[in-house]
Amino acid sequence: MFAEIITIGDEILIGQVIDSNSAWIAKQLNALGIRVRQITSISDDKEHIFNAMNEARKNADLIIMTGGLGPTRDDITKRTFADYFNDELIMNDRILKGVEDYFASKGKEMLDVNKYQALVPSRSKPVQNKNGTAPATWMEDNGQVFISLPGVPYEMKAMMNDPLLKWIKQYFNTPFVYHRTVLTQGMGESRIMGLISKWEDSLEEHNIKLAYLPSPGMVRLRLSATGDNQNRITTAVDKKVKELENLIGDIIFGYGEDTLEGVVGKLLREKGKTLSTAESCTGGYIAHLITSISGSSDYFQGSIVSYSNEVKQNTLGVSSSDIETHGAVSEEVVRQMAEGARKTMRTDFAVATSGVAGPNGGSDQKPVGTVWIAVSSKSGTIAKKYTFGNNRERNIRQSALAALNMLRKEILADT
Amino acid sequence: MFAEIITIGDEILIGQVIDSNSAWIAKQLNALGIRVRQITSISDDKEHIFNAMNEARKNADLIIMTGGLGPTRDDITKRTFADYFNDELIMNDRILKGVEDYFASKGKEMLDVNKYQALVPSRSKPVQNKNGTAPATWMEDNGQVFISLPGVPYEMKAMMNDPLLKWIKQYFNTPFVYHRTVLTQGMGESRIMGLISKWEDSLEEHNIKLAYLPSPGMVRLRLSATGDNQNRITTAVDKKVKELENLIGDIIFGYGEDTLEGVVGKLLREKGKTLSTAESCTGGYIAHLITSISGSSDYFQGSIVSYSNEVKQNTLGVSSSDIETHGAVSEEVVRQMAEGARKTMRTDFAVATSGVAGPNGGSDQKPVGTVWIAVSSKSGTIAKKYTFGNNRERNIRQSALAALNMLRKEILADT
Structure with a gap:
């Protein structure tokens, strides 16, 4: 109806x-x-x-x-x-x-x-x-x-x-409708489509509809089916979601109304772990996302937004010679930022970002959209380079989501 | 059309x-x-x-x-x-x-x-x-x-x-339309209406329309007029804006597409001054707003998001006995946060927030929505208590805008 x-x-x-x-x-x-x-x-x-x-x-x-x-x-x-x-x-x-x-x-x-x-x-x-x-x-x-x-x-x-x-x-007397929304981070709509096209073809015989819902930094995949046989419909859709998890499970971070900051918060709470951030190009946006969750003070200690090199050195303890040699947007610096935050704020995990948000400040070697992200924990520090676009607002958003997702995986891997 | x-x-x-x-x-x-x-x-x-x-x-x-x-x-x-x-x-x-x-x-x-x-x-x-x-x-x-x-x-x-x-x-071939939007912070729609009702009555004879556009933490007032005589229309509207400035100039922070973070950034740039923030209840949102402006690294050094009391003490140097005596949401603590940020990050200005964003954590003495804001500069530190509402997202937004506006006035007063 x-x-x-x-x-x-x-x-x-x-x-x-x-x-x-x-x-x-x-x-x-x-x-x-x-x-x-x-x-x-x-x-x-x-x-x-x-x-x-x-x-x-x-x-x-x-x-x-x-x-x-x-x-x-x-x-x-x-x-x-x-x-x-x-x-x-x-x-x-x-x-x-x-x-x-x-x-x-x-x-x-x-x-x-x-x-x-x-x-x-x-x-x-x-x-x-x-x-x-x-x-x-x-x-x-x-x-x-x-x-x-x-x-x-x-x-x-x-x-x-x-x-x-x-x-x-x-x-x-309404029919039954069943929705499942799968949330992914780290891959564009077209690439996902390439990976799951065969699976997508298989939806038709079950009368399941699929919608791609992209937004900066994430793509939501919504499956829906309508009918009278509630049991048959939920079983069919749930089965297809399971199949999807087998295909692209590594980019799935949640379902339905989940957010990355919510998922990360829930994991930290469950594991009794704490978090801090050290942010350069994201300028406090990761801390803002994390603290938008009510009760986040239980696991979030704080953030050092080190926009200047002086704050990177003095508050996070980043080596000034590394900044000089490799530049602020570099693997060396972002690693030290994460480690410095973790040490200074005494947390189990720390995530750090350093990049060129744009639209100015890019160079041939480090064009606008170049972002280094690091996550530090007791098992060590990992760092990864990302290449986003030209839009400042989107680069900040995409960097924050990529950072939260890297963090999520590290928390999950933590034993 | x-x-x-x-x-x-x-x-x-x-x-x-x-x-x-x-x-x-x-x-x-x-x-x-x-x-x-x-x-x-x-x-x-x-x-x-x-x-x-x-x-x-x-x-x-x-x-x-x-x-x-x-x-x-x-x-x-x-x-x-x-x-x-x-x-x-x-x-x-x-x-x-x-x-x-x-x-x-x-x-x-x-x-x-x-x-x-x-x-x-x-x-x-x-x-x-x-x-x-x-x-x-x-x-x-x-x-x-x-x-x-x-x-x-x-x-x-x-x-x-x-x-x-x-x-x-x-x-x-659209007709000529002239808009002027006046941006205010710190006063509700009804109170503004009371202050400018006579002025508002005078708009009709000039065929100028007024719209109140409230959003959390600010009210925009949009004057518009349409017609063929471009010169007559712009002159009439501009004159009315001048009159408005005489009535409520103290709450006007900008015009048109201005933002508080943009206005503050422009002032800092013009005066060659630097800024840092120390954020508790705003959780990095002020830093995020400031760094959403391209080129903000010229004046923004960084932020210490001190969500926990440990970070307030260790990184900002807030006295632990003051936290114990007065609580984290207090004039004493927010003053020390602003002063600590200004000292640690060596800036001309620092702004700090500490409050109960909610929905939990309120008490009879400090209900949800209670927020202390301080601004520190070479001429001293000022602090003010605000009482916002029950909604976490809105409280964070309103606190950030109130803080930026307090900061704006202090920068303007600085000589």
Whole structure:
């Protein structure tokens, strides 16, 4: 079965706001086996809303609309919604009570304009908004369901989670959809494709679809299958993932919503090990990724971002003659950086980067994108040279992911 | 005149990827005075793509499509695009040469599948992709323009910036639009609104529109006006910006595309001063922001990310008894961190952060969101306590921006 999402409001169309609601809703519906066929962003205009609703219902059983339910004048969605179904807006006492309670709990004065928030289409099932004043509405029409929600993300999400997703599940007898996403680092889309093309051909007979989802420094491979036989589908997809692991297991670092910084953190926590970083070209970005994980202070000691040669020498103990002889972007220096961080911050592991992030600073010998990465542990220090591209932001990102993946492998190899 | 945006690819419809491309494109078109009427996300399906193109051309003169141009099998957009115009794909030698050069510059082997990237509709004007292999195509049809772009954001943006936005401007002879954006840090939207409400009222008679664009840690104020009399429009808007500076000059840190890290870097460069950071709760994010600026090695020496108390003591020289008495999140400790960084890394300025990023680790006295920030320079050390929210990511971002703004003011005050 299909759903469509319609988001209403100028802020998306003028690029002021990125539409993150739709992605969230789509993910929830997918988990219920409902495929989102189209996402449409339109402005607060009656005719346009009517047209979008008409188009959506041609192909979808469920139409979810967000935005345009605030108390201000440009929010005409609610009236339009009622008009579309030739319905009238009536005051709903239960919702009104909820709005009054909301204002009371906030200690704020309730204005007349807020009362109108409790007006709902007479034939609809309204949902109380515990985090705001605009209710959601559930409207059944010709076997199709239209849901209208406010655009404020946390209000929308709370009402979807309870009760709307449950109502959707009940109302529609949905097929089963199974996704597995395999996360890889260190190889481009085309090369992966070359390695797994035979395996990819074998997916068709099982009705499994494959999507390549590349982003700087990583490629995600998503397998999906739909049907009624839940057991058969999960078995088939899981088997194909196993086969994929045999083909390209060395570049796979995780699954689904995993991140490299999360995987590394989990490994360190499990093994009771600690980490520090010494960063030159990544400029603190690796430390930032690691500390974006809540609880990372349990295993992360710190980082020395040694942007200048002086800091490399004084704080990390890198030999000044090695810097002079080999340059800061060299195997010798990056090894000493990793070892210096590990020693200074007394950690089990340390990872270091030194490279030319660009766009300036490149030379014939060391063009922009040249990056040395080292990982130091009790079993020794390894170093590897990478060649990335010309874009500073991407080079920093790719260096950080490559460093985290090198680190991940060293932690795994550690006994 | 109207444009519509069509994004193609399952990754958006299953909620795996948030569509940030459309917001960026919409912003650029707005700056040219082109209104985006609708944004539509659909899957890689020929019939659906045809239908979306047909719908879009009913109301728009310009249709911009992104996604679905990679070398892999699930990307059928290019063939569909050619079919839609009853056109055929032909090998474009100039584009092929570019793809070959791209692989050569990367020192990577070019596969057969990459050759096909140089196939373009015969009647289209292709645009070389300098950051990847999939070209963009410009297709004129019945006075309407269809542009097809790869979905990788930085590839798409580079080709839009040069030459596609220029081609659009030429082809459609767009009206004059003048934007000025004023960037503020340190005050919420509602409070700013209260301070400038009278000034805001005065904009109407000049047909100047104002938009509040809040994001974590900053609020941008965008003034815009459209018309034929270029001189009159720019003069009026510039005058209003001057008035605004008189009202809230103390929270304005820049204009247009400025960033705090860029403004701070420019000031340091102009004054010939150097910087280091000592970061606890920001975990390297300030260093990352500073080093995201090309050439920052001229003024940035490095950062000590002291996530553990040991690193605070051993590397920054923070007194262990002060940590014990006042806790790591305290004025005493953050001052010593800034002073320690400035001394250890021998810089003119140092900025330090210590706080509870959350969601865990808060206490009654120091709830999540409590952050101490210090700036040290030859004229002394200042420290300030901030209270942010409950969200870890936002707290890190807000702390970093507040720290950079404190630093900016200290550099400005330095003589």
